[in-house]
Amino acid sequence: MAGPKDLDPSSSPRALLGAELRHARERQGLSQDQLGQRLFVSGSFIGQLEAGTRRMQAEYARMLDDALGTDDFFQRNCAAAAKSKYPEHFAEAAEAEASATAIREYAPLLIPGLLQTPAYAQAVCRAYQPTAPQQVIDELVAARVDRARLLDDPTEPLLWAVIDESALRRVTGGRAVMAEALRHIAGLAHRGRVIVQVLPFEAGAHAAMQGAVKLMDFEEAPPLVYFEGVGTGRLEDDPEIVRHQRFTYELLTASALRPENSLALIEVVAQDYAHEDHP
Template identity: 80%
Template sequence: MPGSRDLDPSSSPRALLGAELRHAREKAGLSQEELGQRLFVSGSFIGQLEAGTRRMQREYARLLDEVLGTGDFFQRNCGAAAKSKYPEHFAEAAEAEAQATAIREYAPLLIPGPLQTPAYTRAVCRAYQPTAPEEQIEELVAARMERVGLLDDPTEPLLWAVIDEAALRRVTGGSQVMAEALRHIADLAKRGRAIVQVLPFSAGAHAAMQGAIKLMDFADAPPLVYFEGVGTGRLEDDPATVKEQRFRYELLIASAFSPGDSMALIEGMAQDYAHEAHT
């Protein structure tokens, strides 16, 4: 049974909670699949809890305490692991993203979060919440910029983004903001920190017309797909669902411009936006 102490929120509470879960499960002589059956979830879901890529909800914490005989350990500590600076509907996905070894994303309406600049993010957040206090907007911008920091590492994660031409043509924050945003994308691609392809209008109908796709792979946990709508979102680990969305993403890659042609388009648009800003 895990110790009676509370987890230290200053460390990595989700990783610590996952390690304690693995210890308690193995002590009980249960496999991930066996424990998942008792909680009516998949074995891969248990693996993601143990790896820290999924958030432990209170209802699961209660069931884990009952099944594993850990008193109220998981119920007491899941609160610390659940604290997040991100909006509730996106928190679990953002925290999983931080541990991913590869992120593949199709963005139909806006530049993907890890590729955004502060000014672009600020314009998006203000559009989402036009009456929010300035300090609230700046908190959201700061949280988004932490996600951008994922690309500070020279090797991981692999970020492969397919951006719809509509996202590049929608002037968000003004021409100067768009020029800076597109130059930033081009710079990341040139430095080898992102593979970027543009899905042009000329591609016509495509495999993801109903929405965005975000696929995440991990070193020690099964892959995830994230579905997002306006103010809502959910992570899915069902292998068949992940496989289907990965196939859709591959179809998008086939329909998109090559990385080289995409950079030529993005840099040309950046120049056009800069010219508009000066005139």
């Protein structure tokens, strides 16, 4: 019987790699949990590899080839599936985001990437890398703008963002940039494309004071939570961790302003920036 063929990098290598993994696993008569035990990972992790929501790392590719008797197929092809235009620490999360059916995010310090305008993204990327060549910054901005194209679909994914008031008040890129950025968010909310809540200063202490929260749900894979720091990030699929972060997010939505009041505040702040920029 002929073995699996190398993947075509011009197609969707991660999805094809996941399909081949599912085929090889079922051919061996293994459940996701049984295969996961051989790799010392959870069954849900195997499910995410098969669904293409997680990147296959070289170490797992080698172990899969050993466990499934696929010669070096996964080792040969995981490099093509791992190519990304995003920073290494965020690449897996960005690609999972693209296949999510629902994204819930709390942003404590800046406007979430999916809601950023190009000018705002330019200011953020330049702040992260003040000495980088402009070409590098342009590539980062282009990747961020490309991510936001998933909102071109009129219904999916659901995007529910809780934005800290500090992100509205921090002048990033200048007042004109902030006015445009907030009006962009307001426009998406008016069209019913996103749900946005503002967590006001007056809410005081809250459940996510230690950092950002991003939860992602999928059609055919377990949910994920993404944690991000300065130049670092990791995805978690542990059900207990995901449940805890979901509860944290629910507490945030309870502490935040209602969507209609949040929209009113965003529009007022945008108007203030516009007036201050043009006395």
